[in-house]
Amino acid sequence: MRKFRSGLSGVLSFGVAVGILASTAAAQEFEWRYFTYFPANDKPTQLTRAFAQDVEAATDGRLKITIFTAGELPYKAADVVRSVATNQVQMGDVAVGFASGDVPELNVLSMPFLCTSFEEFEAAASEIAPTVAxxxxxxFDIVAGVQWTMPPQNLxxxxxxxxxxxxxGLKVRTWNPEQVEMIKLLGGSPVSITSAEVIPALERRTIDGAITSALSANDWxxxxxxxxxxxxxxTMGHQMMLVNGEEFGKLPEDIQTILRGKFAEWGxxxxAMxxxxxxxxxxNLGDNGVNLVTPSKDDMDKAGAALQPLWQTWAEQxxxxxxxxxxxxxxxCGPA
Incomplete structure (x- = not known):
């Protein structure tokens, strides 16, 4: 009887072990690294952390996304497309303007004075999404995820x-080719430096100005x-969330469906953020002494007339x- 019980115990133990292994395989976990070029405390980074937590909860912990911010990995904003494509990280944030060396043909929403409001951007992003994807x-075998916009770009x-x-005659920091051409057409000198260098350069007066959003200017x-x-x-600041295509393909279909759903939900x-x-x-900028100047209609008309030909040149190129x-x-978007 003891031998029978011992044998039965062994069979049961083996069966439990097999069951655990099968359950583990069915609930396989995937751990991804996500690089955002935004600093750790910036608002977009905070939202991206919340996105990652939401994905983990929605997949019952099967897809865990760890967020790495500016300075935590050896990448800059212009490196994100290549870093995701080569699977150094599985996900990343990219400003399309920063990625113009890799995908110049996607930079349409950086055309000066084309889409100049949140409403226009959302409508345009929906129109161009299939081609972008x-x-x-x-x-690059990259899956395009959330497409969103930073606030309007100003000087x-x-x-x-x-x-x-x-x-x-002013030296202005620009961050994509279209801004370079715009500043030249307005008589200024474009300067290329990283986001982290902007404030020191303004303080030392090695530049006179920079193009960015009020959100970034305030965060800095x-x-x-x-x-x-x-x-x-x-312009608005076209942003994309990117996913390595091979890693996306390794996910079970139910997790792929959940992730695509989260892309749509979080855009x-x-x-809104x-x-x-x-x-x-x-x-806050105004309260701290920055004079927010609204251009005259004449200035806006002048800028539009000077810069709209850039759109057609860009399309031809x-x-x-x-x-x-x-x-x-x-x-x-653009003129009626």
């Missing part, structure tokens, strides 16, 4: 200005240096994809 898949200067003509405490915000709302949350914090940032994207964006 196809390009990222074909060129922040360490001096007082009151009109567009006063940009002539630019009000300690900046005198003027020239609120021209030249509006990122845009961006819009809400833009208003708070503008108020970027072939069929460029033309497709510009036509799609112009359905909902």
């Amino acid at each position: 196809a390009v990222m898949q074909e060129k 922040w200067l360490n001096r007082e200005i009151a009109s567009l003509d006063e940009i002539s 405490r630019a009000y300690d240096i900046v005198k003027t915000g020239y609120m021209v709302n030249m 509006p949350k990122y845009n 961006s819009q809400e914090n833009e208003q708070l940032a503008r108020k 970027n072939g069929k994809t460029g033309r497709t994207l510009l036509d799609a964006a112009m359905k909902v």
